[in-house]
Amino acid sequence: MPHSITLITTIAASLVLALVMGLIASRLKLPPLVGYLIAGVMLGPATPGFVGDAGLSAQLAEIGVILLMFGVGLHFSLDNLLAVRRIAVPGAIVQIAVATALGAGLASFWGWGLGGSLVFGLALSVASTVVLIKALEERNHLETLDGRIAVGWLIVEDLAMILVLLLLPPLSGWLAAPDGASAAPGLDSDLWQTLLVAVAKIGVFIALMLVVGRRVFPKLLSYIAGTGSRELFTLCVIAVAMGIAYGSAALFGASFALGAFFAGMVMRESNLSHRAAAESLPLRDAFSVLFFVSVGMLFDPAILVEQPLQVLAVVAIIVMGKSLAAFLLVLAFRYPMNTALTVSASLAQIGEFSFILAGLGVSLGLLPQEGMSLILAGALISISLNHLIFQLIDPVRPASYLAGQEESGQQDGSLSVLPMEVDSAAVTGHILLVGYGRVGRPIGESLAAHGLKFVVAEQSRELVEELRAQDINAVVGDASDPAVLVQAHIVRAGMLVIATPDLDDALRMIEVARTLNPDVDISVRTHSEEQAEKLREVNAGTVFIGEYELALSMKRYVLEKVGVTSANP
Numbered sequence: 001m002p003h004s005i006t007l008i009t010t011i012a013a014s015l016v017l018a019l020v021m022g023l024i025a026s027r028l029k030l031p032p033l034v035g036y037l038i039a040g041v042m043l044g045p046a047t048p049g050f051v052g053d054a055g056l057s058a059q060l061a062e063i064g065v066i067l068l069m070f071g072v073g074l075h076f077s078l079d080n081l082l083a084v085r086r087i088a089v090p091g092a093i094v095q096i097a098v099a100t101a102l103g104a105g106l107a108s109f110w111g112w113g114l115g116g117s118l119v120f121g122l123a124l125s126v127a128s129t130v131v132l133i134k135a136l137e138e139r140n141h142l143e144t145l146d147g148r149i150a151v152g153w154l155i156v157e158d159l160a161m162i163l164v165l166l167l168l169p170p171l172s173g174w175l176a177a178p179d180g181a182s183a184a185p186g187l188d189s190d191l192w193q194t195l196l197v198a199v200a201k202i203g204v205f206i207a208l209m210l211v212v213g214r215r216v217f218p219k220l221l222s223y224i225a226g227t228g229s230r231e232l233f234t235l236c237v238i239a240v241a242m243g244i245a246y247g248s249a250a251l252f253g254a255s256f257a258l259g260a261f262f263a264g265m266v267m268r269e270s271n272l273s274h275r276a277a278a279e280s281l282p283l284r285d286a287f288s289v290l291f292f293v294s295v296g297m298l299f300d301p302a303i304l305v306e307q308p309l310q311v312l313a314v315v316a317i318i319v320m321g322k323s324l325a326a327f328l329l330v331l332a333f334r335y336p337m338n339t340a341l342t343v344s345a346s347l348a349q350i351g352e353f354s355f356i357l358a359g360l361g362v363s364l365g366l367l368p369q370e371g372m373s374l375i376l377a378g379a380l381i382s383i384s385l386n387h388l389i390f391q392l393i394d395p396v397r398p399a400s401y402l403a404g405q406e407e408s409g410q411q412d413g414s415l416s417v418l419p420m421e422v423d424s425a426a427v428t429g430h431i432l433l434v435g436y437g438r439v440g441r442p443i444g445e446s447l448a449a450h451g452l453k454f455v456v457a458e459q460s461r462e463l464v465e466e467l468r469a470q471d472i473n474a475v476v477g478d479a480s481d482p483a484v485l486v487q488a489h490i491v492r493a494g495m496l497v498i499a500t501p502d503l504d505d506a507l508r509m510i511e512v513a514r515t516l517n518p519d520v521d522i523s524v525r526t527h528s529e530e531q532a533e534k535l536r537e538v539n540a541g542t543v544f545i546g547e548y549e550l551a552l553s554m555k556r557y558v559l560e561k562v563g564v565t566s567a568n569p
Contacts, residue, residue: 010053011060013043014293015286022289031387033134033292037380040296047301054297061294063242064287065130065352066260070241071284072133072142072151073264074277084145086462088152091329095153095347096160099125099322106313107371115175115366122164123358123375124317126157128351129257130291131383135346135390144478144502145459146342149335153326153343158258161353163198165360172364198253205252209244209262217263218270225272234279240267241280257352274527291352292383298355299380303373314378319385323348335461338478341393348389349382350375417487418455418473426453426473427489431558433497434479434509436463439525440499443555448472450564455488480505482512491516496541497558498524503531510540521561523554 017039025035043052103121112120132154136142142151168175217240224236241263248259267273304311323344330340358375361367418427431454433444440456447454448470456474458464467474477484479500490496496513498506506524513520522541526532532543544554 006053007056010056011290013050013052014039014057014060014290017042018289018293031138033131034384034387036289036292037296037299037384040293041299041301041380042296043293044297044299046299052293052297054294057290057294057297060287061291062256064284064289064291066241066245066256067238067280067284068130068133068288068291069257069260070245070264070267071277071280072129073261073266074268074273084149084152084460087149087330087333087335088156091326091333091343092153092156092160094329095322095326096122096125096157098325099317102317102321103314106317110310112368112371113176113366115172115364116361116368116371118175119168119357119361119367120371120375122161123354123361123371124314124350124378125322126161126351126353126357127154127347127349128354128379128383129154129158130288131349131351131386132346134288135386139390141342144505146339149330149339150343150346153347155258155261158255158353159202161357162202162253162255162258165357167198168357168360168366169364172366175366176364201252202254205248205254205259206262209266213244213262213266214269217266218272221267221270221272221276225275230279233275237267237276237280238283255353295351295355295376295379295383299376300373303377307370307374310374311377311381314374315381315385318350318378318382319348319389323389336477345386345389345393349386350379351383354379418475418489422473427455428492429494430454430489430492431495431497431562432457432485432488432490432493433499434458435498435500436460436467436474437499439554440497443497443499443558444472446555446559450559452559452562452564455493457484457488478505480508482516485509485512485516490520493517493520495521495523495558495561497554498522499554501525501527503534506535506540507538510535510538514539523557525554 018036021035021039021042022032023035025038026032040057041047043050043057044054045051100118100121103124104117105121107117107120129151132150133142136147136150141147220240221233221236224232227233241260244263245256245259248254248262249256252259267276270276326347327340327344330343331337354375358367358372362369362372431447431452433440433447433454434457436444436456436458440458444454444456444467454473456464456467456472457479458467458474458476459478461476464474464476475484475487477487479485479488479498480502490513493513496509498509500506503526506526510522510524513522523544524535524540524542525544526535527545529545532545535543542557544557
């Protein structure tokens with residue numbers, strides 16, 4: 001042919017082989033991503049046969065990361081991030097410190113220098129957001145409290161790794177010096193200057209996105225939607241995701257992933273955010289496959305034979321060491337065992353930031369090539385094992401909820417049950433409102449403004465504390481668990497309003513509510529006509545589709561059902 005087709009060849013080979021190996025993995029009851037990783041190994045230089053272009057594959061994988069993180073941002077609002085800051089920020093920092101110490105200690109035992117040991121430990125401390133999102137999406141946990149904590153935790157890890165990547169070059173001379181020799185004169189001032197510049201750049205980027213982006217981009221999306229062109233709408237969504245991701249890296253020194261995440265967060269402010277997520281889903285899935293293929297291409301299977309004990313030690317730190325640290329940290333913050341299990345399983349793998357950090361360490365002469373190979377081996381094995389870890393905790397999760405309450409001290413008089421002084425009249429014929437987010441909050445505020453009796457069931461401890469400070473009856477917990485509905489007095493409720501988006505959770509709540517209180521009036525939100533049809537099949541009551549307009553409609557419906565007929569409810 002008259003021109004190079006390396007890009008086409010790489011994409012075609014990656015997708016076709018990923019399809020074949022993903023199908024085989026699915027037949028073997030394994031997640032398809034295991035097949036994608038194996039496809040990457042087969043296309044890599046360490047195995048015979050056709051060798052894909054690793055450089056092009058890595059760039060295609062970056063597009064997958066951008067689109068996937070953009071989708072996460074569309075479902076993860078700033079309110080969600082702030083709601084879990086009390087556990088995500090200190091938890092991530094302590095967990096990074098513990099995992100780094102374990103990895104650095106192991107590398108020191110092997111005789112590596114200070115710089116190599118530190119880079120190795122940091123690479124093992126940060127989990128892959130891409131792998132986590134795929135795991136949570138497959139189990140419909142992404143929008144639960146546990147999922148929000150896990151994602152928030154990894155966002156904090158990503159921010160920490162960005163600072164590490166910025167600080168490592170000026171520190172490399174000192175870290176590479178034998179016996180930790182003193183740094184060259186002026187290093188301290190250079191270090192602090194670099195740190196301040198990095199923090200300032202990221203701060204400016206976040207401020208611009210939250211102050212300007214939240215106003216500009218939702219309006220842009222609505223304007224494009226007004227043209228009636230589906231192609232222009234999809235193009236707008238992809239252009240915003242890619243443009244902000246690139247701009248964050250080129251202008252502010254942030255990662256593509258972080259920029260795409262904030263792009264999704266600002267687009268969430270639009271009432272077209274769910275359509276934007278649906279339109280970008282096919283491209284997101286296709287390019288996320290290329291991410292896993294790219295990871296597999298970097299792996300040399302020979303290390304499994306040449307250094308099996310070292311590989312086993314690395315996997316043990318990733319799967320057991322840092323997961324155990326996260327598990328204990330979550331329990332120490334008095335969250336249920338359910339949350340501790342989900343977060344610890346989410347962190348039992350490493351991914352994209354580990355590869356970037358290891359590559360920088362090698363280029364600076366800090367990390368030996370052996371370290372890069374061990375990190376890749378640990379990533380491939382831990383990613384492949386991650387689905388098994390989630391499968392192991394799934395049978396434990398339902399039974400662990402009440403056990404977690406006991407261990408975290410959530411008994412009578414705590415947030416998981418209503419206070420003893422609550423009058424029985426206040427929980428008889430009341431409205432049980434499940435969820436107090438973008439949809440539930442305006443409903444609850446209207447009920448409170450009209451002096452109507454209601455109880456809120458919400459997974460965020462911070463929100464429940466806030467509501468109780470306002471003398472609003474509220475309990476903390478996952479309302480898909482029968483025990484939580486019982487604590488919110490579903491048996492005596494006049495109406496159940498489900499304002500949370502998860503379909504499976506809503507179906508479980510409806511089943512429990514109909515069993516305990518057959519006469520209860522139910523209204524429920526959903527995102528699509530397909531989901532609405534499933535809810536109608538189980539006699540779900542009144543079903544609302546949408547988001548912001550949905551909140552207004554549900555609010556009017558609930559108020560009308562209890563006799564409020566004001567002109568502007």
